[in-house]
Amino acid sequence: MGGRELKLLESRRLLTLLLAGVFLWSLSTVDWRGPIIHTGGLAAFLDFLASLFPPELSPGFLGLALSASWQTLAYAVAGITLAVLIGFPLGVIASGSVSGSIRTGLGLAVAVRLILAAMRSIHELVWAVLFVAAFGLSSLTVILALALPYSGILGRIYGELFNQVPEGPLRALRASGASPFRVLLYGRLPMALPDMLGYTFYRLECAIRSAAIMSFVGIRGLGYEIQLSLHDLLFDQVWTLLLFMVGMVVLVDMWSSRVRRSLVS
Amino acid sequence: MTFARASLYGFVVLALVSWGYILAATDGGAADLVSPKTWSNAGNFSRQLIGVDSPTRPAYLEVDRWLVTGRLALDTLAMSVLAIVLTGVAVLPTFLSGARNVSNGDLGGAPSRLGTLFYHGVRLAFTLTRAVPELVWAMVIVFFLSPGILPGAVALAVHNYGVVGRLSAEVVENLDPGPAKALRSAGASNLQMLIYSIFPQALPHFLTYLLYRWEVIIRTTVVVGFVSAGGLGREFRLSLSYFHYTDLALLIMWYLILVIAVDLLSAWLRRLVTGKG
Structure with missing residues (x-):
């Protein structure tokens, strides 16, 4: 035991050195010779901070910000619903609990887990840029791009939750002659549902951010308005939009944490 | 229910x-x-x-194209490392004051007005930075910083400061208060208590979150690079607008290589941090 601990300690020391080295290397890739802050950058920064007091509060602009927030929320919700619809069946297969035969079940599970990992490995905006190049810009293309990585993560988590369900009730179901599908429907699903719900609500908050940046491919919403205001150097408008973004995220976060708390009790 | x-x-x-x-x-x-x-x-x-119909050889079959874009991939990796280090450096001194049980004296310290003020300030900073996505921070930051690796890394760090900071503060709130109270009853000062009991208890969690976020950050570096003009992201946009599609394919391959490498590396480091394995 002592030798093992010593080895761990040594490898940690080595690791610390290694990480410090990596950090220094990353610093060295920054071009420090040129100006870090560009000409007028500092003035622009101070201007940006000063524009918070006060932000743009005219009724017309607040209305615009509100409708942009709704657009972003709608895309986020649409993306998440599609992600649940795709992620749920994939999660079921990934848990390896669909097929009666262990071998086919396991083979399928490994294949689906790889697909889920592939969906997750590409950022939603990169998917969106590629999809728009392939299919042209439309709401559905963008929602699909948004849903892909979210399906990947939801599918993985759902699969894990299905597998963490206590075995006892499942065995009882099997003993009474239930097919694997019925074991899933009446055993695994109801027991995993609270955690699935809690996690999906948590992801909704992330989807709002993802929906906002879809402005980059031309989808309207908060990100789009922020881009426009930045382009016109209207920092007070930018702040208003940022605060709407913060407000929406905080509201959804409060909702989702209340859902999770009510599920625990 | x-x-x-x-x-x-x-x-x-x-x-x-x-x-x-x-x-x-x-x-x-x-x-x-x-x-x-x-x-x-x-x-x-x-x-x-x-590149099936293209008259020239596709870029991903050319060794020198791999080398040229490999530099960009290395820049992108550097951006992610810089981002995660900046995040860590910013979170480390602030997350303790963002924990309710530290600021209100539940762990044995006396509640102070300054502590409460710090608590609300830090929490507000977490919420504000976390709610705004990396790409939007990058769009704002390119107004101040010269384009390249740094603005991208800063944008990633600003958003992740809120994410990691909040998670770390919550870890402290859920810590077992026993060791801290034991130290307190042995006459330790507030600072000693934080340094010798809370901090070492929270550190592994903090590092684990940072490593998890590194996996998210490497996926986002390309997106941030779209506007901050650093690493693979800039080239990705250029190849797309100039219709250099086989170059685009090569960049996607590099992107996937980075993502897989960072996922494996982060899993290995996380095992080291938690001492399992």
Whole structure:
């Protein structure tokens, strides 16, 4: 035991050195010779901070910000619903609990887990840029791009939750002659549902951010308005939009944490 | 259960309204998606990515193209490392004051007005930075910093400061208060208590979160690079607008290599941090 601990300690020391080295290397890739802050950058920064007091509060602009927030929320919700619809069946297969035969079940599970990992490995905006190049810009293309990585993560988590369900009730179901599908429907699903719900609500908050940046491919919403205001150097408008973004995220976060708390009790 | 059930129904209604709004307000594009023209365009795009009809050799078969883009991939990796280190450096001195049980004296310290002020300030900073996505921070930051690796890393760090900071503060709030109280009753000062009990207890969690976020950050570096003009992201945009599609394919390959490498590396480091394995 002592030798093992010593080895761990040594490898940690080595690791610390290694990480410090990596950090220094990353610093060295920054071009420090040129100006870090560009000409007028500092003035622009101070201007940006000063524009918070006060932000743009005219009724017309607040209305615009509100409708942009709704657009972003709608895309986020649409993306998440599609992600649940795709992620749920994939999660079921990934848990390896669909097929009666262990071998086919396991083979399928490994294949689906790889697909889920592939969906997750590409950022939603990169998917969106590629999809728009392939299919042209439309709401559905963008929602699909948004849903892909979210399906990947939801599918993985759902699969894990299905597998963490206590075995006892499942065995009882099997003993009474239930097919694997019925074991899933009446055993695994109801027991995993609270955690699935809690996690999906948590992801909704992330989807709002993802929906906002879809402005980059031309989808309207908060990100789009922020881009426009930045382009016109209207920092007070930018702040208003940022605060709407913060407000929406905080509201959804409060909702989702209340859902999770009510599920625990 | 009732609140959760009501929320579930509420969400279903919200989903229906959202889909209805999107399909009604913006034509949606369902007709486009099933039209043969769209699919032949998509087919062409994939063929161009692979470069089957192109007169020149596809970029991903050229060793020197791999080397040139490899530099960009290395820059992107550097951006992610810089981002995660900046995040860590910013979170480390602030997350303790963001924990309620530290600021209100539950762990044995006396509550102070300054502590409460710090608590609210830090929490506000967490919320503000976390709520705004990396790409939006990057759009703002390019107004101040010269384009390259640094603005991208800073944008990633600003958002992740809020994410990691909040998670770390929550870890402290859920810590076992025993060791801290034991130290306190042995006469330790507030600072000693934080340094010798809270901090070492929270550190492994903090490092684990940082490593998890590194996996998210490496996926986002390309996106941030779209506007901060550093690493693979800039080249990705250029190749797309100049129709250099086989170059684009090569950049996607590098992107995937980075993502897989960082996922494996982070899993290995996390095992080291928690001492299992």
